[in-house]
Each structure stands twice: as structure tokens, then as C-alpha cells.
Amino acid sequence: MDKMPEEEEASPVSTAPATPTSPLEFKMLPLFMDFEDFNICQPAPFSYDDKAMLELERCDYTQRITYQMARAGKTNRRVRVYSDGIYDLFHQGHARQLMQAKNIFPNVYLIVGVCNDELTLRMKGRTVMNGFERYEAVRHCRYVDEIVPNAPWSINEEYLNEHKIDFVAHDDLPYGAGGLDDIYAPFKAKGMFVVTERTEGVSTSDIVARIVKDYDVYVRRNLARGYSAKELNVSFLSEKKFRLQNKMDELKTRGKRELTKVKVDIITKWEEKSREFIDAFLLLFGKERLNSLWNESKGRLIQALSPPGSPNGSINGDDTTDGEAGSEDEYMELPPDYGAGTGASLNRKPRRRVQTNPSPSANNEVEAEDLEYERRSD
Secondary structure (H helix, E strand, C coil): CCCCCCHHHCECCCCCCCCCCECCECCCCCCCECCCCCCCCCCCCECCCHHHHHHHHHCCCCCCCCHHHHHHCCCCCCEEEEEEECCCCCCHHHHHHHHHHHCCCCCEEEEEEECCHHHHHHHCCCCCCCHHHHHHHHHCCCCCCEEEECCCCCCCHHHHHHHCCCEEEECCCCCCECCECCCCHHHHHCCCEEECCCCCCCCHHHHHHHHHHCHHHHHHHHHHCCCCHHHHCCCHHHHHHHHHHHHHHHHHHHHHHHHHHHHHHHHHHHHHHHHHHHHHHHHHCCHHHHHHHHHHHHHHHHHHHCCCCCCCCCCCCCCCCCCCCHHHHCCCECCCCCCCCCCCECCCCCCCCCCCCCCHHHHHHHHHHHHHHHHHHC
């Protein structure tokens, strides 16, 4: 059976504001504290606290409330609904179940029973959280109005009358214990049972299975956070292995970070150089400079791109063999009776006989013929 905190162990809460000496140091609330100064929202009281006892005395349990009355909201007092469980590793499934029990009727006073460590270990097995931790987790849920520590595994009429319980809230699955197939069967028969639904995909067993599945990951995580191998129940060799793995992961992370930093620096420098190059290019070959270059080189470009002109030649397209003008070389044919029937032109000189290696006698004959031609022409 879990030992509950005594009244004299409770320490008053200081109303002075927290003044941290550093960003990571804050004044923490004591583990056992008096919540009387918290007048806006407080954790649910235990069943033996004065607040819970006063609520119990005010309840007129002689007037029994039926299910129809509770659903219609036609009651002269709050409907006392009871829900029980282990609530180990308090999670969203627990909170949603208590929320359903709180909202099952319009005006509900929700009482939650939590079994202690000894009973839970005997009936179900070992828990992750101890009894005190489970009590504190449940009583700080906003749907809970009162918590019953050391709750029994199965309840009876005497327990209902002691706590003036009107309805029992639980999921509809049968729970066997003490030779009974369903410990909630008597309350179902009396119409004192209301059904809540389980949240699929989440349970305490599922959370424990996740931890067991990733055992190495969580051991390495806690070793990195300062836990000793003794605290984690890890052997010497396993500790060294896990620490080596943590060191390798740290080096990998650091290497990736440095590589990313180098890449960013290279890209940044490349962008700066590219901007400088673009600025220099625009300064050298800007719009005005390009227009000036175009105007200066336009004539040369046109001359280079235009086709070349036709060369000078004779009327018939033949090139002249000597340096005389083309107009002087032109000729027209004379009538046959002019010039002793020869076909010589008016301006054309007579053809000379060209001989290779002419002799002196042949030259004299040519000169004689020329003189004869000039005499005739005169």
C-alpha cells in the first residue's frame, strides 16, 4: 500500500515572484505543496481531503438517480460517476476516457479510483510509474473532481454506498476477477453502468512495447544525457558500445554540418563574384557603350557583309592584254572594197607574224612590209 503524504509534510507556496539568476534557473514548486493559494484552478482532492468530505456530506444519497433522470438533467444534485483503473504512463487514451465519463450527463461529479502498487503488481504486473506518480497524474487531469487512492480491484455495494456513487463508467469489455466473468455485470443489471469507448492505437502496453523495440536508442539517449550504466542496468561492455555509437553519430553530424557550411560559403562567394562580373560587364558594355561601338563599326560591318563589285574589262568581256584604254581598242569592220579588200578595222593595227627565234633576214622583211603598209595608207 502506497504511503500518502501527511498533512504536516505539506509546505506552503511562496507568493514571491520567481527571480531566475540565469536563463536556465527557475524557482520550482515543491513536490508536496498546499494548493489553497491557487484559487482559479486546483488539482482534484483526495477522497479524505476536507473538500471531498464536504462534497460527500452535501450529497443526499437517499434520493436515487435513474439513468433517464440523469440523461434529462432532472436532478436536484450533481450525479456522482465513478471510474477506476491503473492509469500507468498516463496518456491521451486515459484522458479521453475520463472526458467521456465527465460528459456522460449534464451535471457530473467525477470520482476516479486508482489502485496501489501492491495490488496492481499482484493482479496485473509491474508498472512503470509508482503509485504516487499515478495518483498525481490523474488528479491533475482537468476532468477529474475527486480521486480515491488505494482503490479496490473490484467494487461492491458497500463501496458504492461509502462513496455515494450513482453510476460506474467503464468500457463495455468483460473484466473477469475473483471467479467472476465480468466484475461489472451486477451494475449493468441494475442500470448503474455507463459505457465509455477506448481510444484505438494507444495504450500503456503499446508505449512499453515502443520502448522495448527501440531499447538501444533510448539507452544511448540516456547515456548521452548523463545517466550512468548502473542506473540504466547496462553492462560495462554494452555501455562502451553505446558510447562509441554516440560518438560516431556525433562525428557524422558534425561532419555534415561542416560540409553544409563549406557548401554555403562556396555558393555565397560564387554569387558575389558573379555579381561583380555582371556589374563590370554592364559598366563596360552598357547600352550607351554598345550604341557607340555600333555607330563606330557600322560602316565596316556593312562593307564586310556586302558583295564585291565587278572588275573593269572589254565590251565582249575579255580582259585587255596591254595597258591601252578600252575605248581605243574598240574597232569596227571596214567594207571589203576598202583597203585593197582586206578585212582590217579602221583603227586596228595589222597583225604581226610572230616567230620563235627570228633570223635577221626575217626581221628585215617584216620592217619592209610595215613601211609598205604605211605608204599605202597615206
